Amino acid sequence: MAAKLDALQSLGIDALIVPMPQSPARDSPAVKDAEPPTHNAALDDFDELIHQASRRGIRVLLNFPASGLTADLPSVAQLWLNHGIAGFHLVTPLPTTPEEKDAIVQALRRVTNAAVGQRIVISDFEPNWSDYDPRTQRWIVRPTPLAPRARSGLVDPTAPQLQIDSSLKRLVLPDASSLRSLIELSLDLSQVPPSLLLDLRPPPPPAGSPDPYPALAMPIAAIQLTTHPTALIDSDLTGQGASAHAPAEAGARGQSGPRATSLADWYGQLSGLRHSNAALRYGSVTVLDYDDQNALVWVRRGTSGAGASPPVFVACNLSTVPIKLSLEGALRGLNLHGTFLRTLLRSDQGMGPQDLNAVVLPPFGVYIGELGR
Numbered sequence: 134m135a136a137k138l139d140a141l142q143s144l145g146i147d148a149l150i151v152p153m154p155q156s157p158a159r160d161s162p163a164v165k166d167a168e169p170p171t172h173n174a175a176l177d178d179f180d181e182l183i184h185q186a187s188r189r190g191i192r193v194l195l196n197f198p199a200s201g202l203t204a205d206l207p208s209v210a211q212l213w214l215n216h217g218i219a220g221f222h223l224v225t226p227l228p229t230t231p232e233e234k235d236a237i238v239q240a241l242r243r244v245t246n247a248a249v250g251q252r253i254v255i256s257d258f259e260p261n262w263s264d265y266d267p268r269t270q271r272w273i274v275r276p277t278p279l280a281p282r283a284r285s286g287l288v289d290p291t292a293p294q295l296q297i298d299s300s301l302k303r304l305v306l307p308d309a310s311s312l313r314s315l316i317e318l319s320l321d322l323s324q325v326p327p328s329l330l331l332d333l334r335p336p337p338p339p340a341g342s343p344d345p346y347p348a349l350a351m352p353i354a355a356i357q358l359t360t361h362p363t364a365l366i367d368s369d370l371t372g373q374g375a376s377a378h379a380p381a382e383a384g385a386r387g388q389s390g391p392r393a394t395s396l397a398d399w400y401g402q403l404s405g406l407r408h409s410n411a412a413l414r415y416g417s418v419t420v421l422d423y424d425d426q427n428a429l430v431w432v433r434r435g436t437s438g439a440g441a442s443p444p445v446f447v448a449c450n451l452s453t454v455p456i457k458l459s460l461e462g463a464l465r466g467l468n469l470h471g472t473f474l475r476t477l478l479r480s481d482q483g484m485g486p487q488d489l490n491a492v493v494l495p496p497f498g499v500y501i502g503e504l505g506r
Contacts, residue, residue: 134149135182146191153213192253194222195213197223198226201233206237211248214248220255221241256296257297258296297332312356316429320360348497403478406478412434412443418432426456431447434467444469450499453497455498
């Protein structure tokens, strides 16, 4: 992991959540019932990772497995804080109740609040789910709203600062309707902290079905790097399972011309565009409804930090067939004026400007363009 820090830094990543290394602390009752770690780094290697990450402005947070609140949990948490970690992501195995999880979060917050510097406690956010709909062959997600913003503006010192929504793992296939509701929830500025991060790791494919998720990796990368400044990228840094994070060969064969040679290249292009375009970096996000075409479309437009930068549209085709989008009606609804889209980046061979009424996307294609007059 330490050897990949330069590449992660180049993508604009400023925080990592890593598994707990093997240590005597794991024999503690606070953590002994948790799942075994996925990475057995020696503590000196772990300390070196924190040191190297700190030099690059990257904070390291630790997965903290706990099956319940115990008397020694604060001392275990303090041990890891002494190693220089930036905070914890609480991992609670089933059947931990919400009340038990809340008690653990409060205990961790008491320890981190007493530590020098800013330390973060993250927990998981579970929305309410209805039953599977056999007619549409989809799960229907109805997220539970977070607590409304307190008028005093004060943050609850016993609650997690961030929550991770892993709803995508419950979807048979992520589609525009389900993703749109999750993105809108994560962008809802009427909510107080804990803020909501989206875990956009695609779930395993249905048994006996072709794997569509490598092709979905590019749209998901676009969501991560152009909708929200704090997106969670769940990635395999060991190189195992690389096929799950690379563009599908079938999709690539259907598109000629220049294309990112790897998902890492695509992330690099997206990150570079985000850093160079003020609207993408600072602009507010409005998610549009193109569910009937299974397309996820949003626009970022200027705020005080974005100055006079033209609005930028991002469109992702989440279907297995080509689609043609008409954005003219959406422009009128947003009180925006323009005659075409100037192409900034796309995942296929397309070049040149796009007609507002004819934005063509191949299967699982991504198009990013700024509004021109």
